[in-house]
Amino acid sequence: MASVTSIHDKELSMHVERSENGMSASDDEFLKNFSDEDKERVIRKVDWRLLPMLVLLYLFAYIDKTNIGNAKIEGLLPSLGMTGEQYNIALAIFFVPYVIAEVPSNMILNRFKRPSVYLGLLISIWGVIMLCTGFVQDFNSLLAIRFLLGLFEAGFLPGAVLIISKWYLSGETQTRIAILYTSAASGGAFSGLLAFGIAKMDGLAGYEGWRWIFIIEGLATVVLGILSFFLLLDAPSLSSGWLSPSEIRYLEVRQIANSVRTERTQGVDWSAILSVLTDWKIYLLILGSWSNAVPNYAMKFTMPQIIKGMGFTSARAQLLTIPPYALGAISAFVFSVFADRYSWRMPFIVVPQVCQVVAFSILFTHAAEIEDNIALCYFGVCLACFGMYPILPGVNAWNVSNTPNPTKRAVGIGYLICMGNVGGIIGSFIYKPSEAPRYITGYGNSFAFASAGIIGCLILEFALFKLNRRKAFMSEDEIRERYTDNELDKMEERSPLFRYTL
Numbered sequence: 001m002a003s004v005t006s007i008h009d010k011e012l013s014m015h016v017e018r019s020e021n022g023m024s025a026s027d028d029e030f031l032k033n034f035s036d037e038d039k040e041r042v043i044r045k046v047d048w049r050l051l052p053m054l055v056l057l058y059l060f061a062y063i064d065k066t067n068i069g070n071a072k073i074e075g076l077l078p079s080l081g082m083t084g085e086q087y088n089i090a091l092a093i094f095f096v097p098y099v100i101a102e103v104p105s106n107m108i109l110n111r112f113k114r115p116s117v118y119l120g121l122l123i124s125i126w127g128v129i130m131l132c133t134g135f136v137q138d139f140n141s142l143l144a145i146r147f148l149l150g151l152f153e154a155g156f157l158p159g160a161v162l163i164i165s166k167w168y169l170s171g172e173t174q175t176r177i178a179i180l181y182t183s184a185a186s187g188g189a190f191s192g193l194l195a196f197g198i199a200k201m202d203g204l205a206g207y208e209g210w211r212w213i214f215i216i217e218g219l220a221t222v223v224l225g226i227l228s229f230f231l232l233l234d235a236p237s238l239s240s241g242w243l244s245p246s247e248i249r250y251l252e253v254r255q256i257a258n259s260v261r262t263e264r265t266q267g268v269d270w271s272a273i274l275s276v277l278t279d280w281k282i283y284l285l286i287l288g289s290w291s292n293a294v295p296n297y298a299m300k301f302t303m304p305q306i307i308k309g310m311g312f313t314s315a316r317a318q319l320l321t322i323p324p325y326a327l328g329a330i331s332a333f334v335f336s337v338f339a340d341r342y343s344w345r346m347p348f349i350v351v352p353q354v355c356q357v358v359a360f361s362i363l364f365t366h367a368a369e370i371e372d373n374i375a376l377c378y379f380g381v382c383l384a385c386f387g388m389y390p391i392l393p394g395v396n397a398w399n400v401s402n403t404p405n406p407t408k409r410a411v412g413i414g415y416l417i418c419m420g421n422v423g424g425i426i427g428s429f430i431y432k433p434s435e436a437p438r439y440i441t442g443y444g445n446s447f448a449f450a451s452a453g454i455i456g457c458l459i460l461e462f463a464l465f466k467l468n469r470r471k472a473f474m475s476e477d478e479i480r481e482r483y484t485d486n487e488l489d490k491m492e493e494r495s496p497l498f499r500y501t502l
Contacts, residue, residue, distance in 0.1 A: 116230075174345070360443045
């Protein structure tokens with residue numbers, strides 16, 4: 001935790017305009033005198049209280065979103081009379097409301113005094129929807145259920161990232177987002193194991209095994225949603241039961257120190273929305289996000305089928321999805337720890353992207369004879385997962401660290417995740433059953449998006465480096481002579497005092 005403390009101090013010295021950022025002299029003095037040991041202790045307390053619940057919630061969100069892939073190889077398609085690309089359409093329909101609702105949801109959540117109420121409600125509702133998936137009788141009803149699932153699940157991931165950004169400084173966020181996101185990789189592994197066990201209930205009460213997957217997992221989500229009302233943290237000011245007054249003050253004051261002053265608007269803050277939409281940086285981050293979203297969503301819906309195509313039974317294929325996801329969980333955490341330690345995002349995104357390029361090159365060239373290249377192709381699947389999972393924590397932490405305005409940050413988090421999930425729509429269609437086992441379109445598009453992501457991140461790194469060099473030409477005294485504190489606040493990250501995180 002000593003490295004975390006040094007990051008605290010580095011953050012407080014890097015954004016120099018924050019000393020004029022609405023803090024009183026007593027707050028400034030309090031922050032300077034808060035000991036390193038106390039800083040470590042309070043952050044550790046927040047870690048143990050906040051992260052386990054978010055990880056558990058995202059684990060269930062991930063399982064509920066992707067268990068249709070497990071249900072597919074347990075008989076979903078013939079049971080509902082689905083043919084052709086109807087499965088791909090059922091995957092894609094989820095992302096239509098999922099993408100549209102993410103930004104509005106984060107704007108709503110940002111105004112809630114108690115995020116636990118809002119998120120608990122969303123989780124409980126999508127749990128009921130997931131349960132109902134086990135009772136669908138045809139393709140049309142499956143489409144309706146998937147649409148509703150996407151609508152109510154949309155708010156969770158951007159909401160979780162927003163909550164993390166309210167409790168931690170930007171230099172601490174990537175490791176925490178990675179811990180959250182490892183539950184996605186763990187969810188993939190756990191989903192296969194869970195589906196393997198639940199599918200053995202086939203015939204119980206007259207329901208097929210694939211139906212029990214949705215019913216059991218939906219019931220578990222409903223229970224977790226109800227628990228969220230009581231266990232999910234809200235804000236430091238509402239945490240007097242487990243934080244001391246000085247710890248609450250520290251958590252609040254350091255957020256003020258690292259944000260710009262903004263006037264709270266009534267209704268929709270259109271200026272924040274416009275600022276995000278016209279920010280060139282976020283579009284390069286979106287390109288980076290697609291290097292994860294397109295290959296990842298495509299792979300997670302198809303991995304059981306890919307492994308089954310190697311010649312394994314459905315049960316064995318469910319179990320063999322576990323190692324690739326476990327590797328993804330490990331890589332997401334390890335890369336993020338180093339990214340936070342060195343306060344440098346780009347290399348810890350680009351290296352995983354390069355791993356994806358190698359992985360999909362292997363699969364593209366050898367999957368045509370997959371039964372003769374089982375070890376190599378399975379290695380390709382594992383390497384692809386190893387490369388996918390560090391990217392989302394990286395691009396989101398990069399976005400948070402370069403957005404000092406809290407309102408714009410809330411919108412930007414939602415917009416980046418929203419646009420990233422457009423990749424889910426693309427990914428839903430690139431693995432065509434008619435192309436099995438080679439999946440030319442699937443592996444080829446995954447290779448292309450990973451490559452494009454590398455280019456986007458390198459361009460962003462170079463551009464931010466040049467901007468920081470340009471800002472360094474003026475001293476702080478010269479800047480303060482030219483601009484008032486209010487003008488510097490209004491410039492936000494464009495302020496000559498602000499230094500972009502690379």
